[in-house]
Amino acid sequence: MLKVGLTGGIGAGKSAVAQRLAHLGAVLIDSDVLAREVVAPGTPGLAEIVAEFGAGVLTGDGALDRPALGARVFGDDVARRRLEKIIHPRVRERAAELAAAAPSDAVVVNDVPLLVETGLAASYHLVLIVETHRELRIHRLAETRGMSADEAGARIAAQATDQQRRAVADVLISNDGTLDDLHSHVDCLFRERLKLFEANVRLGACARPGQELRIVESDPDWPAQAARLIARIRHVLGDEAQVAHIGSTAVPGLPAKDIIDLMLAVRTLSDADAVAGRLGAAGLPRRAGEWADNARGIPGETWPKRLHGSADPGRPVNLHVRVVGSPGWRFALLMRDHLRAVPAAREEYAAAKARWQLEHADRWSYGLAKEPWFDTEARAADDWAEEVGWEPAP
Incomplete structure (x- = not known):
């Protein structure tokens, strides 16, 4: 089994890469999905959030009101860290369960938005970073999420910088082109590196360089x-x-x-x-x-x-x-x-x-x-x- 960490800044196109890898046969573990799962109605995670932040973060039907919670923690580092202490351990535990249940020959891709911020890079065999220049990210966030330029810029600024992501990147995937360009890059990566890497890990084999001197x-x-x-x-x-x-x-x-x-x-x-x-x-x-x-x-x-x-x-x-x-x-x-x-x-x-x-x-x-x-x-x-x-x- 190969464990791959995937991340990128908001608006960079990380989800498009994740979807393509899943299409190619990778087992995808989406931390955003798990973050919702562990605070669903009736879960201990949601109960702890309410105890920490009050009933004002619930909707009328008892579900988590994400915009209300976001307003409480965005820009408040202390509140954000309290929330992360509730959610992150539960997400990691659930991700580990899903990875353990994957086939022994799987390429398991962990889509983790805060991979850099949470210091998880060393726990994966390989880390993929999706990167797009800032102006294009702001344009995409305006189109897909209805954010203003100021709102998008604030969200980008609240995350790890491009330099911080590059520091943990084994593979840097540029997403400044078309979707076809992105798919071509990901297909080649999956075929020529990830699948071979997985087989070598499973078999205990080295990918030896050729004998040609260079x-x-x-x-x-x-x-x-x-x-x-x-x-x-x-x-x-x-x-x-x-x-x-x-x-x-x-x-x-x-x-x-x-x-x-x-x-x-x-x-x-x-x-x-x-x-x-x-x-x-x-x-x-x-x-x-x-x-x-x-x-x-x-x-x-x-x-x-x-x-x-x-x-x-x-x-x-x-x-x-x-x-x-x-x-x-x-x-x-x-x-x-x-x-x-x-x-x-x-x-x-x-x-x-x-x-x-x-x-x-x-x-x-x-x-x-x-x-x-x-x-x-x-x-x-x-x-x-x-x-x-x-x-x-x-």
């Missing part, structure tokens, strides 16, 4: 992508999990393969094996084979570890699980920090990458070609560490 320019979004992955790991292992962004994508300005390298620190390799199942369920299954359990550093020396990959075909990942204080753990952090701090070392590595790329067509031979450089880098980094008093830190 070095790309440094992407300023790599740290944000790593941060989202780290948040998911901590969601399943606990906030105390020590996870670091390492490798070339962790060094600003350094060209690299578009593969995010992360490192999880554990006390023993037995601990690494104990959490492998939870990592796999979160979309980071363990890679099979002896090569996945050992990393060669200094020539002739083997550094034991466990290696996980990504079930997501849209985001290649190497998750190295190493023992705290081991040579491999130390060198991964030291190399990253050395290259970040010493421009000459970073530039030399970038130039070497360019040469190796010309000489080698596949990732395997490229990796072997780097071994002598790692030996030299280890000595240079150690000298730098001693000079500056470096200590390892995630």
Whole structure:
């Protein structure tokens, strides 16, 4: 089962994306629908709202008067938080029940208007954000809900900003075009990413990148992508999990393969094996084979570890699980920090990458070609560490 979080600002077109995903076969869990369900007449949720806000938030037939309640809480952060404490836990509990009842091979899409505001992003395998420029959103709200420009602007301002949503977005869906454009985008996403991602999670398989070597320019979004992955790991292992962004994508300005390298620190390799199942369920299954359990550093020396990959075909990942204080753990952090701090070392590595790329067509031979450089880098980094008093830190 794949758990997908879907959100977007008011008027962005989130509902159109949700409906299209449901049409394609996804199991849709609509938080707006659940928010109405948990406060229907006769429910404990409605009784608690009345106890908190008074009988003035009821209609004549005993149902919740949403406009009246909205008038009570809109613009009043304290009142809004009191209401959210009543509704949100009930919605989450009901959503969990529906997800548990879905087929084992389902793509479960949780349509959550306040996904960003409630900090739920890390609980999903993937987060989709629907985005539309502000003027078009205001125009749509005027047409579909009869809002004035001022009313629409106030509603938009009361929600998370586009920047805040982008920070949690694994996939950004632009809805500035036609409905056909939107459907085409969603269809491709469902077919080429979501369905494959689901199958890999269910089967415990990695979506491995091809063997063809491709070095790309440094992407300023790599740290944000790593941060989202780290948040998911901590969601399943606990906030105390020590996870670091390492490798070339962790060094600003350094060209690299578009593969995010992360490192999880554990006390023993037995601990690494104990959490492998939870990592796999979160979309980071363990890679099979002896090569996945050992990393060669200094020539002739083997550094034991466990290696996980990504079930997501849209985001290649190497998750190295190493023992705290081991040579491999130390060198991964030291190399990253050395290259970040010493421009000459970073530039030399970038130039070497360019040469190796010309000489080698596949990732395997490229990796072997780097071994002598790692030996030299280890000595240079150690000298730098001693000079500056470096200590390892995630």
